[in-house]
Amino acid sequence: MFETKTKTEKFKMLLRIVFPILVTQVAMYLVTFFDIYMTARYNTEDLAGVSIGSSFWMPVYIGLAGILMSITPIVAQLMGAARREEVKDAVQQGIYLAIILAVLIFTFFFFGADSLLGLMDLEAAVESVAGEYIFAMSLGLVPLFIYNVLRYYIDALGATRVSMFISLLSAPINVFFNYLLIFGNFGFPELGGAGAGYASAITYWVVLFIAGWIVHTRKPFKSFGIFSGWAKLSLARVKEISRIGVPIGISIFAETSIFSAVTLMMSTYGTITIAAHQIAINFTSLLYMLPLSISMGATILVGFEVGAKRFHDARQYSWISVLSAVAFSFVSAFTLYFLRHDIAALYSSDPAVINLAVQFLVFAALFQLSDAIQAPVQGALRGYKDVNITFIMALISYWVIGLPSGYLLATFTGFEAFGYWIGLIAGLTAGAVTLSFRLNKIQKKIAAY
Structure with missing residues (x-):
């Protein structure tokens, strides 16, 4: 990365x-996407089981993995301030924290998943698939978390193309093992939805080894010596990472878990509704990758400029990121609305599932703008290391406004399952508005110094 002078250069x-x-x-x-897509091609019961399983898995994993995202602003600001000698210790302590978090989550799922699933009114086949899927995915927790630390370190150095190369390998690896383990091809056991979980775990281990080899042997990463001269676990350093990372993780958990909570609450509507809802969420989540990527880019660039004390440049990067995401949101909304029949048919041949998924996709199109605003705004705030107020705003927007309003509409009006989606729109919109005000306030406060 280097200093930019004009808005064009910044863009x-x-x-x-x-x-x-x-x-x-x-x-x-795409690892999760193909888990859902290929399981949908297997049968509806396994799709529902994987949907329920991923609804437990994703918010817990993403929320705690979000803690590790603090590596990006920490390393970016160290590099911007020309303190590269401190980078190795930050990354090593991040790896220690990754292992601790992975073990904690594995323990939680190993002993608690069956009890949680037992509280739901699920068909026996669906509950069985969900439990097996969660266990299988948990076998990939350690490599997935360590890879996240390495990836955030790589990205913070501005070498995002390296992360791209590594991750591009993950989708074909996952599809290959899905093909073997879901459908039982080439003599492998036919595991259905559980096979998707095992395929993902194998993929995470392979990706970690590739990332580790690159960080250890290739420039510019080799010069930092990440895997040499290991320091002891430092509670002070872990505390610093956690101080920034925990609010980030809670913010991400608050957002992702509301989608999972809606999926779990929809279990009362039956297998068809769960499957149709999951199709809409799955494709919408794929489109969300662009505003999320802009958010992560904003964290890197804003963090770098803040570290160099170029606050005007940091402000410009913040709002260029937001405007870019907003422009894309119109494209994604039109895609969801006008191609909703084709999108639903990609996942299922069941007419009942397709018809319901088409209706969910209309609501998905409606919250694209709010999603596109709140994501890069949060990313910019992380670049400023302003994370505490952000997670409180996220909690209120999603869990005080979004989910309760969705429940009320679903329970006491004729909207039924669609009421939850209206609640999602309300929560995301509240988050976009309040976080934008917070970013503007932080920038004015810094400019006053």
Whole structure:
């Protein structure tokens, strides 16, 4: 990365940083995407089971993995301030924290998943698939978390194309093992939805080894010596990472878990509704990869400029990121609305599932603008290391406004299952508005110094 002078140069730098991140995000997301897609082609019961399983898995994993995202602003600001000698220790302590978090989540799922699933009114076959899927995915927690630390370190150096290259390998690896383990091809056991979980776990281990080899042997990463001269676990350093990372993780958890909560609450509507809802969420999440990537790019660029004390440049990067995401939101909304029949048919041949998914996709189109605003605004705030107020705003927007309003509409009006989607729109809109005000306030406060 280097200092930019004009808005045009900044936009080009943003594209340079964001495009590889986008490819990386899509490639990593495709692991889950193909789990859902290929299981949908297996049968509806396994699709529902994987949907329920991923609804437990994703918010817990993403929320705690979000803690590790603090590596990006920490390393970016260290590099901007020309303190590269401190980078190795930050990354090593991040790896220690990754292992601790992975073990905690594995323990939670190993002992608690069956009890949680037992509280739901699920068909026996669906509950069985969900439990097996969660266990299988948990076997990939350690490599997935360590890879996230390495990836955030790589991205913070501006080498986002390297992360892109690594992640591009994940989708074909995952599809290959899905093909073997879901459908039982080439003599492998036919595991259905559980096979998708095992395929993902194998993929995460392979991706970690590739990333580790690159960080250890290739420039510019080799010069930092990340895997040499390991320091002892430092509670002070872990505390610093956690101080920034925990609010980030809670913010991400608050957003992702509301989608999972809606999926779980929809279990009362039956297998068809769960499957149709999951189709809409799955494709919408794929489109969300662009505003999410812009958000991560904003964290890197804003953090770099803040570290160098170029606050005016940091402000410009913030709003260029938001405007770029908003422009894309109109494209994604039109795609969801006008191609909704084709999108639903990609996932299922069941007419009942397709018909319901088409209706959910209309609501998905409506919250694209709010999603496109709140994501890069949060990313910019992370670049400023302003994370505490942000997570409180996220909690209120999604859990005080979004989910309760969705429940009321679903329970006491004729909207039924669609009421939850209206609640999602309300929560995301509240988040976009309040976070934008927060970013503007932080920038004015810094400019006053």
